[in-house]
Amino acid sequence: MKKNASQSAYQHAYESIRDKVLNGEIAGGTKLVEEKLAKELGVSRTPIREAIRKLEQEDLIQDKRVVLPTEKDMREIFQVRILLEGFAARASATYMSEEAIEELQKCVDIGRNGTTEEIMKANKAFHEIILDTNNNKVMIKIMDRMQSIIYLFRKTVVYHKRPHLIDEHDQICQAIRNRNPEEAEELMKKHLEADLAFFLHFMGQN
Amino acid sequence: MKKNASQSAYQHAYESIRDKVLNGEIAGGTKLVEEKLAKELGVSRTPIREAIRKLEQEDLIQDKRVVLPTEKDMREIFQVRILLEGFAARASATYMSEEAIEELQKCVDIGRNGTTEEIMKANKAFHEIILDTNNNKVMIKIMDRMQSIIYLFRKTVVYHKRPHLIDEHDQICQAIRNRNPEEAEELMKKHLEADLAFFLHFMGQN
DNA sequence: TTAATTAAAATTGTATACAAAATACAAAAT
DNA sequence: ATTTTGTATTTTGTATACAATTTTAATTAA
Numbered sequence: 273m274k275k276n277a278s279q280s281a282y283q284h285a286y287e288s289i290r291d292k293v294l295n296g297e298i299a300g301g302t303k304l305v306e307e308k309l310a311k312e313l314g315v316s317r318t319p320i321r322e323a324i325r326k327l328e329q330e331d332l333i334q335d336k337r338v339v340l341p342t343e344k345d346m347r348e349i350f351q352v353r354i355l356l357e358g359f360a361a362r363a364s365a366t367y368m369s370e371e372a373i374e375e376l377q378k379c380v381d382i383g384r385n386g387t388t389e390e391i392m393k394a395n396k397a398f399h400e401i402i403l404d405t406n407n408n409k410v411m412i413k414i415m416d417r418m419q420s421i422i423y424l425f426r427k428t429v430v431y432h433k434r435p436h437l438i439d440e441h442d443q444i445c446q447a448i449r450n451r452n453p454e455e456a457e458e459l460m461k462k463h464l465e466a467d468l469a470f471f472l473h474f475m476g477q478n
Numbered sequence: 479m480k481k482n483a484s485q486s487a488y489q490h491a492y493e494s495i496r497d498k499v500l501n502g503e504i505a506g507g508t509k510l511v512e513e514k515l516a517k518e519l520g521v522s523r524t525p526i527r528e529a530i531r532k533l534e535q536e537d538l539i540q541d542k543r544v545v546l547p548t549e550k551d552m553r554e555i556f557q558v559r560i561l562l563e564g565f566a567a568r569a570s571a572t573y574m575s576e577e578a579i580e581e582l583q584k585c586v587d588i589g590r591n592g593t594t595e596e597i598m599k600a601n602k603a604f605h606e607i608i609l610d611t612n613n614n615k616v617m618i619k620i621m622d623r624m625q626s627i628i629y630l631f632r633k634t635v636v637y638h639k640r641p642h643l644i645d646e647h648d649q650i651c652q653a654i655r656n657r658n659p660e661e662a663e664e665l666m667k668k669h670l671e672a673d674l675a676f677f678l679h680f681m682g683q684n
Numbered sequence: 685t686t687a688a689t690t691a692a693a694a695t696t697g698t699a700t701a702c703a704a705a706a707t708a709c710a711a712a713a714t
Numbered sequence: 715a716t717t718t719t720g721t722a723t724t725t726t727g728t729a730t731a732c733a734a735t736t737t738t739a740a741t742t743a744a
Contacts, residue, residue: 487697487698487699488697524699
């Protein structure tokens, strides 16, 4: 075993395959062949296998085939997101520390002025700060499992620069700062609904 | 390879280990050793490994150890349950078919007159019918995973019949029958809160 | 042409080997 | 007696081998 990489072969395989799927480098419907991926990534089949199993759990792969989420899948994910993140926003209005609120505000600012890459990161962070504030490990894990698919969204939304997206973040941030739970929840729900609608609109065209 | 079993070694391993964990045959906190399990089940480490990975995804195992759910875990799970099942109850008031409502009512009736075994099943079915009515696969999967942990938790406590449990089910059923979404959601939330409180009360004693 | 048959190749499931990492344990030092 | 150190032991991660299964392609029969 002459490993030079810092992370395990399995972790490396998992991330590589996942990213290739999410970036469209591996198209939907493609059959994943263990040997082929192994050669490509310079590892043996064993870690590839485990990576595939994990991706299967995340519903990105089924039967060794890449499955891109359908519109129904997206709607279902958002129904859950709206409930969980809505609640987290409400809790945030009550519990978020002043420092965290500053962090949140920073995400909004980057959203206005940053590069696309930075905006992607900031948007992710925005939602994470709110979720983390609720301090529910179970909820965080559930959201984590949906991240792969949410990433797909975020890309569309940021890349096509959805109007008002950052304004909405700003409003949510204000509601939290003003310690207004009802409003924070309501705004978060509206925000997510708008995100979904925008995404589905683009889906329909391609 | 002299296979006589009808199912794959992996499937067999997965089911065996899962059942052992859920039945308490493998106690909470136990470290799972691949080689040992392999010998026990008469297969090699490879399928055992994959089974463990899967169980890790299902939160029944963490770091090769059988999880030991804490009170905090239960609170967190119920916070999520209340959101998801509350929503499902609301949707049920709008969308549940008359036949499904009859099924639901049957669960309530069995809850009043059945044997302990039957009551357990009926209560589970009651929640399932409502969840299924919402027709969200993502949500169903999330609940499914939490079910295992709830089961594990319940294991440690003697199962007592909680007062009013069936009355609450009955009320929820009525609200759905009356097509009253607000009330259905509210009652479901109250019901789950009471459930948690009862759980934790017994936990504190043991 | 299409459908059925079969041989060859590709792919997977499982077992096994082995080095690296983690753990347990005894002996030495404080 | 406790801590430290070194050594054996266990356990894991990864690679590899091979038989079983599945897929593909070619060939023949309709």
